[in-house]
Amino acid sequence: MKPKLFTTLLFFVLLQGIAIAQAPSLPFKDVKQTEIEKAGAIEIRLDPGSAITDEPISSIVETVTYLPLQTTPASLFGEISQLEATDKYYIIWDEISNSIVFFDKKGEYVTKITNTDKTVETPYKKIDHFAVNESKNELIFNDRYSMLMYYYTLDGKFIKSIQKPSYIGNSYSSFKNYNAYYQSYNHENLANLKIPANNLLLVDDSGKAKTYLPYDTIAIKSQYGLYGIDRNFFNNQNGVIYFLNNYDYNIYTIDSFGRVTVKYRFVMPAVNTFPDDFMTNKNYDDKRKAYTDADNRVIYTLTDFFQRENVLVFRFWGHGRNQLSVFNLQTQSLVSLTEMSADKMTFDLPFISKPLVSVDRNNQFIFANSAASLFAAKTKLLQKNKNWLASLPEALSTFFKSNSQQNPVLTFIKFKQQ
Known part of the structure; x- marks a missing residue:
């Protein structure tokens, strides 16, 4: 009798486990479909093909400052995959070394988050971007190859790891009392x-959830028929987060109350945009990638969007375009930043060899230059002018006394407002 009773009980427990697995409890106290505020949206009309190019950088820039990042065996990293500027630090995710590196405002190395930290019980496997919530003193990142998310302080000290939510989506952010998750058409x-x-x-701290940007799953059956971008949320933007939706020419803001608002609406020539019913007509399903593949003039989204005062910096994103652009709200001028030429303001050095990475509190945009690109320029400039090194500020002069096997150099640019 005992073996039979044990078998019966085991079957009952397994059956209960299956039932629980099939009917998970909802993680939210309340879910509310919420409308996006559209009143007051600023319409920006521009033609990507008419952007100003091949002008000296000084024509649009007020100041340029180079900041070498200290290079030591502990601080050496491969690339700037993401950068966030806080009051104390420049925090850099390097996808190559799978680490997050902290530098102070003088560019000196402070600390590093790695998966070899013995104080962390379950080391992470692969960092997938990170989010900064300054009001909570938290740095958060998703482990791409596990079911965990990791929490650190903004000084790089481990707090905890938690089970990642099933609704984490393709991109996420944390701001005040809200966590934001972008689903990327993965219904x-x-x-x-x-x-x-x-x-x-x-989702707020109490567990209440708001949903935005509904779409028809008949017209869009799967996310795999669409292209995406690496990031959809951009921090440190005048007290709000800027949010970009794939296949959408609107720029949204998310404030500390969880309100989502259309801040800017980009209007471009028909040759650069997809049809008005592109995301609602089921006849385009499974054909959207082919549509943008066939015409490299089509821009299917915007990315890397940052603002300081009257200046917007962003990238058009399509197969033929990923140019980094500057738009001045005051003058209504559009400039292709990657096609502007260096001049005396930049000591004739490259001012950007990597895409835009961040902004700071001093109304400066932060770009990055690889050490290799700067040393290559040094060689050419010295051939033209043997006294060129004497014109450099101390930080750059010290940088060039070493070799090209150094960390990237940050470039801080303040654009003219008029």
Whole structure:
């Protein structure tokens, strides 16, 4: 009798486990479909093909400052995959070394987050971007190859790891009392929670959720028929987060109350945009990639969007275009930044060899230059002018006394407002 009783009980426990697995409890106290505020949106009309190019950088720039990042065996890293500027630090994710490196405002090395930290019980496997919540003193990142998310202080000290939410989506951010998750047209994430298809999910600390940007799952059956971008949320933007939705020419803001607003609406020539019904007509399903593949003039989204005062910096994103552009709200001028030429303001050095990475509190945009690109320029400039090194500020002069095997150099640019 005992073996039979044990078998019966085991079967019952397994059956209960299966039932629990099939009917997970909802993680939210409340879910509310919320409208986006569109009143007051600023319309920006521009033609990507008419951007100003091949002008001296001094024609649009007020100041340029180079900041070499200290290079030591501990601080050496491969590339700037993401940078966030806080009051104390420049925090850099390097995808190559799978680490997050902290430098102070003088460019001196402070500390590093690595997966060899013996104080962390379960080391992370692969960092997938990170989010900074300054009001909570938290740095958060998703482990791409596990079911965990990791929390550190903004000084790089480990706090905890938690089970990542099933609705994490393709991109995420943390701001004040809200966590934001971009679903990237993956409606299966929310369908398991019995929530209609939406692209943006905001969850506050009490567990209340708001959903935004609903779409028709008949017209868009799968995210795999669409292209995406690496990041959709951009921090440190005048007290708000800027949010970009794939296949959308609007720029959204998210404030500390969880309100989502259309801040800017980009209007471009028809040759650069997809049809008005492109994301609602089911006849385009499984054909959207082919549509943009066939015409490299088509821009299917914007990315790397940052603002300081009257100046917007962003990238058009399409197969034929990923140019880094500057738009001045005051003058209504559009400049292709990557096609501007160096001059005396930059000591004739390259001022950008990497895409835009961040902004700071001093209304400066932060770019990056590889050490290799700067040393290559040094060789050419010395051939033209043997006294060129004497014109450099101390930080650059010291930098060039070493070799090209150094960390990248940050470039801080303040653009003219008029």
